[in-house]
Structure formats: C-alpha cells, structure tokens
Amino acid sequence: MKKLLLPAMGLAAFCLYLVACSKAHESDLVKNGNGNGNTCDTVNMTYTANVLPILQNNCYPCHGNGQNMGGVQLDNFATLETLAHNGTLYGVITHASGYPAMPEGGAKLSDCDINKIQDWINRGAQNN
Ligand code: HEC
Incomplete structure (x- = not known):
C-alpha cells in the first residue's frame, strides 16, 4: 500500500x-487579448480610433444609422456616454447577468475588443 x-x-x-x-x-x-499570438494593445484607448470601429462593425446594424433596437442609438454619443458610465455598456458586452447579451443573437465580442472598450470606459469614456 x-x-x-x-x-x-x-x-x-x-x-x-x-x-x-x-x-x-x-x-x-x-x-x-485574442490569444493567437497577436498582441492586443488595450492601453490609452480612444473613442474615435479604437471604440468606434468596434461599435460600427458589431452594433450599428441594430443601434446606429437610424436603427434603434431596444430604444438604443449608439451613434448618439450622449446616449453611449450614459451607458458607459452607468455600467450598462460593459454589462451587455460581457454578458453579465441582469443585462441582455450583446450583440443580440451574435457571437460575443473578442476579449481584445472587450478590453479595449473597458479601458476607454475606465479612462472616463471621453469623446476623444
Ligand atoms: C441584431 C441586433 C443587435 C445587435 C447587433 C446589437 N444589439 Fe443591442 N439590442 C438589441 C435589441 C433587440 C435590444 C433590446 C433587448 C432587450 O431589451 O432585451 C438591445 C439592447 C441593447 C442595450 C440596452 C440594454 C438595456 O439594459 O437597456 C444596449 C446597451 C445594447 N443593446 C448595446 C449593444 C452593443 C454595445 C452592441 C454591439 C456590441 C449591440 N447592442 C449589438 C439588438 C442588437
């Protein structure tokens, strides 16, 4: 034994x-970020260079260019800013409980994209 x-x-x-x-x-x-060897820079993210393209590609089909599903227009910066500051934006993209998972019916954003948005929120969600 x-x-x-x-x-x-x-x-x-x-x-x-x-x-x-x-x-x-x-x-x-x-x-x-994405774990496939590519580096994912998530430091000093700005709205125009980093966050906007993610929203345009993944969210504007339902929340931009005249679309306002769920009453949400993310191409209205004031709306986006409010959602960023009150935690809703981060909640929906991380599929946190209590929030509708976004993009609705689609794949979750990559960790890299989520981290980019998180950094921008942490830096005050500025219109920069
Ligand atoms: C295929 C269409 C579609 C896409 C793409 C989409 N959404 Fe939505 N979104 C919806 C619908 C429908 C609702 C309303 C859902 C509900 O209230 O349950 C909604 C609601 C929301 C809300 C409001 C949540 C709340 O609690 O009030 C936010 C914020 C949001 N979406 C953000 C996003 C973001 C950020 C993306 C991109 C990463 C995205 N959505 C992509 C359809 C979409």
Whole structure:
C-alpha cells in the first residue's frame, strides 16, 4: 500500500502543476487579448480610433444609422456616454447577468475588443 501511495502523490502533484501552469497561461492570454499570438494593445484607448470601429462593425446594424433596437442609438454619443458610465455598456458586452447579451443573437465580442472598450470606459469614456 505504501509503495503505491508515493507514485500516486507524485502524480497528483504533477497534475496540480499542470493545472497551475495552464491557468497562468490563461491570464497571459487574457492580457494579450485574442490569444493567437497577436498582441492586443488595450492601453490609452480612444473613442474615435479604437471604440468606434468596434461599435460600427458589431452594433450599428441594430443601434446606429437610424436603427434603434431596444430604444438604443449608439451613434448618439450622449446616449453611449450614459451607458458607459452607468455600467450598462460593459454589462451587455460581457454578458453579465441582469443585462441582455450583446450583440443580440451574435457571437460575443473578442476579449481584445472587450478590453479595449473597458479601458476607454475606465479612462472616463471621453469623446476623444
Ligand atoms: C441584431 C441586433 C443587435 C445587435 C447587433 C446589437 N444589439 Fe443591442 N439590442 C438589441 C435589441 C433587440 C435590444 C433590446 C433587448 C432587450 O431589451 O432585451 C438591445 C439592447 C441593447 C442595450 C440596452 C440594454 C438595456 O439594459 O437597456 C444596449 C446597451 C445594447 N443593446 C448595446 C449593444 C452593443 C454595445 C452592441 C454591439 C456590441 C449591440 N447592442 C449589438 C439588438 C442588437
């Protein structure tokens, strides 16, 4: 019995090591955004250069160019600013509970895009 215990413990330790390693890797991926080797710059994001293109590609079909599904027009900056400041924008794109998941019926935004929007919100959701 004792003979079996030692290798079993060794195996368990090895498994823990593997799990710890893959977890460490996971947070690297989140930091880098998309995890496929491309770097994802999420520092000093601005509305015009970084956030607007994401919204135009993923949200304007229903919330821009005259579309206002759910009564929301994201090409109205004042509206967008309010949603950014009150947590709704972040809630819908991260599929947080209590918010309708956006884009509705579509795939969740990439971690990279979510991080970009988050940085812009954290920096005060400026019209820059
Ligand atoms: C296919 C159409 C469609 C797309 C694309 C879409 N939405 Fe929506 N959106 C809706 C509809 C419909 C509602 C109303 C849903 C509800 O109230 O349950 C809504 C509601 C919202 C709301 C209001 C939530 C609330 O609690 O009041 C926000 C904010 C929002 N969408 C943001 C976004 C963002 C940001 C994107 C892009 C990442 C996006 N939407 C993409 C259809 C869409």
